[in-house]
Amino acid sequence: MCCFTPVCVDLSTICCNLVHMTSSPAVQSLAALSIGAGTVLSGVPVVAGVQYAPVIRPGRVPAPDELSAEPDIAEADRAAEASRFTAAAAAVAQRLRDRAGHATGVASEVLAATAMLAQDRAWLGAAEKGIAQGAPAVRATTAAAAQFVDLFTQMGGLMAERVTDLLDIRDRVVAELNGLPEPGVPVPDVPSILCAEDLAPADTAGLDPTLILGLATTLGGPTSHTAIIARQLGIPCVVAIAGLSEVPVGAMVLVDGTRGTVTVSPDPAEATAAVEEAARVTAAMANWTGPGATADGHKVAILANVQDGAAARAATETPAEGVGLFRTELCFLSRDTEPSVDEQADIYSEVLQAFSGRKVVIRTLDAGSDKPLKFVGHPDEANPALGVRGIRITIGNPGLMERQLAAIAKAAERTGNSPWVMAPMVATAEEAKIFAAQVRAHGLTPGVMIEVPAAALLADRILEHVDFLSIGTNDLAQYTMAADRMSADLAALTDPWQPGVLALVAMAARAGAAVGKPVGVCGEAAADPLLACVLTGLGVTSLSAAAAAVNAVGTKLASVTLTQCRDAADAVLATASAAEARTAALKALE
Template identity: 70%
Template sequence: MTRSQQVARPVAVLRGTPAVPGVAAAPAIRPGPRMPVDIRTDLVAESDRASELESLRSASDVVARRLRARAGRASGAAAEVLAANAAMAADRGWLAAAEELIAVGRPATVAAGAATDRFADMFTKLGGLMAERVTDLRDVCDRVVAELAGAPEPGIPTPAEPSILLADDLAPADTAGLDPELVVGLATSLGGPTSHTAIIARQLGIPCVVAVAGLDEIPAGADILVDGSAGTVMVAPDPDMASHAVAEYRAVTARNAAWNGPGSTADGHRVEVLANVQDGAGARAARHTQAEGIGLFRTELCFLDRESEPSIDEQTRIYGEVLDAYPDAKVVIRTLDAGSDKPLRFAQHPDEANPALGVRGIRIATRDNGILDRQLDAIAAAAAARGRVPLVMAPMIATAAEARWFATRVRARDLIPGVMIEVPAAALLAETILRDVDFLSIGTNDLTQYTMAADRMSPELATLTDPWQPAVLALVARTAAAGTALGKPVGVCGEAAADPLLACVLAGFGITSLSAAASAIAAVGATLSSVTLDDCRRAATAVLSTAAPDEARAAARSILPHV
């Protein structure tokens, strides 16, 4: 009897939001259950409370060290979010809330769960980037409770054969640990196309669909066909049809692997294809792809999970590793992008009602010039030692005055200044801002969230956080036009740059570079090489006349049918 006969389910097609392109067919697996909630009401004897408190602190320290170790073995976005989760496991506020409960007699496991519920409620009410951390917070709590109980660390089971993972959502610690040879596809009930799960899945090259309605009804063991480009999950597909779909996708993958750069359209119009990296290891890994350079070096990793600011010498070494990986190529370094869901222990963040709209990115530097100045000094030192002049850009710029203030500091160190366009106000003033800086880079993840006023983690709002939203594309087009008018480069370094079809549209807008996860480089470059600039421009014009993401995708595909 075949597996399909065992589950005996009719063919059904569930629809979600496309997150990572690709096609995979395999049996479904599901995560194991979360740690059971400890609801004991008996109180710990007063003489034993100190021991209970020590057990909690020890367990949280073990979990934090494990997550730090996994961050050290990872790279890119996976390393960043694992480091952030390690910081969460050691967070003073969460520990203090649990310790208060232990002090009045609650067992450590009960106190950990109650403190987590309190913070989860608070994060949910804050919305935005803070709401994204609820899944992470509960995952950290499960790991601490398991350590307290002497149970194995919770996580995703290792399948015995290639499988498709179905889940409500995944914590970054779980997603970052997936083996793409065994977990060949991923579908979630929650999340959006720019959630941590989707970003890490893209880095790993795992086809992914998010916000899938009805996914909870699919049992483990059912045969599944996931199409990450179309945003569909097919249950009990015809075996021949599934095999044909996978074979077609593999043929496209083989075509992509044969592409050897540099980035350009079929008629020779140059569009740089660059990599997003987090550290030296990620930059060295990118060298094994056809990435022409680094379009986004996220510098947060050396700041997160630190009690004190890293020294200039330490930062200089870290930045030097990335410059060494691409000694003769373009490297774009983003200054510290922290705050909101990535707090710095040493930055004295203010208490904010809505941190996602609060002091983050460049706004931290305006409160404490020293953090930015020391970072720029380190970048300048790393560059000078190698005879390099890297491009340096600031996150979360909202006004021309902020851009001018930043550019003055960068130029004072003989570096090339630019800024990220993540705030709609900056997109609307792109031409004014470009008069003070040498380049722009559009971060489509935050630009989408802020344009649509939609939490990236909300399944009900996943359609709004789709980078194909016409309002977002209109702001991207406006920003690109500003670059064309002034003869200055405008790139895209958000997740939109990893979508091969959207990459063609972006080129049609006049975007001069695309920076994506290393796993997406070949697909983006090969796709661009198969179309002409005129094709891209016609697709770009078509999408600006649409009113919804699905309409925008369909309009682009009608002009670029073979992409």
């Protein structure tokens, strides 16, 4: 089935539109006049930290303006031109696959998904058709991309996010056809702050944190893959910043990923002092060795989110006490056919072995919507985000879950480490009951994800069937607030600090406490040290975050008492907005 239907777009949910580079002195001068020194731009804080450095921006290969003036290709030369286009698209895809092979975790998944898009038959076929009618390869590439850009834009929502992915692929193929370097983030001469409208998946996944000290984007939200990869790399990051496009290349800026601000041309001495203070705090975090607990000894397990064996081994270098979320999609998404039980068992064994004797929570396949599988036959859906995804895929593919559980059980037997297993997108107690029976039949411990508001509201009834809950705050925020988590316009709504979202977290935590069963958080909210304290106050028993966030979360939690956490939680639940919630938590905890 075509990957350009609402059903099977082969990409993780990530905005990836490249901003035009405006580096001429004239443009910079005009921009400098429109935004004064000391101007503070506000956005949504994503990754804590403070950095001060000059601005760089990504470049791109613009679509030619005079394509219609290009002469048509003679009929005798059209086959060769089609071959040239096919080779260019293949070269782009191969480079992305090579980079995916050298990356880990989210970065590897994003690069692999982008490589799949570069080889998608829908837009390749459209370009080849244009060439067959006489269009040169560059013109045909641009026209084919434009065809689907229009379609996706009209669809809106999640499909509109695919527009930026496609434009990135278009630019890379056009560059290859013209013999130009690939577009993307330039390698700066000095450590810099990367400012952009948003970032292409390949560019975000390939950032060097020693040269890119901070990220600031006009688009994106706190749960976009740009944000997730920034957390994985430990790069201070602020998204959804109005006015950022006016900041010129080369301007000195102070990015504060804790407060969610970008200060343009700040006082150098004050900026340097802010960076030094942040470095002092970071150094203190490096000394935290775990285990997770408040200052008065209340235990809260600090765990890591991983996606493969390499990420798990990297996480063992931190004080993480185990794995709170092992995303298993990576071994499925890049496949034309379902991986065998043995293939899956090999992958799962790597993670279980890395954390031998320690807790590992495996999430069963979370696909559908923006993460389609080629081999399951997704139905056409008007709104795939609310359609057949997560556990719902097993309705039409009953053997898929059984084979994955068999592979997990085989890996457990092989390594001697029996994991907990949870299902995504559970919405009813009946779904939980059926899943729990399947998991127990393999000798494993069952749990479910709380991502659907109905599951939070009925957490007490779901807990009659499973042994634990894990709250996925990314999707819980999206569904609670009825807001696409990738929409820059709605970033404030999908902020995990929204009191409505936290009220549902509190409800699930209370249900777990009532029956003595653990309730953890494995969404990106757990990576926010301040919010982690609030979650603890709400009754959450474990926090699972990107490995790069483990020390920060553990250090912050160790600096406050359980009473402070509970006071902060009560104060947050009494607020009416995400901004008020942050302020209330700061007051209670600091």
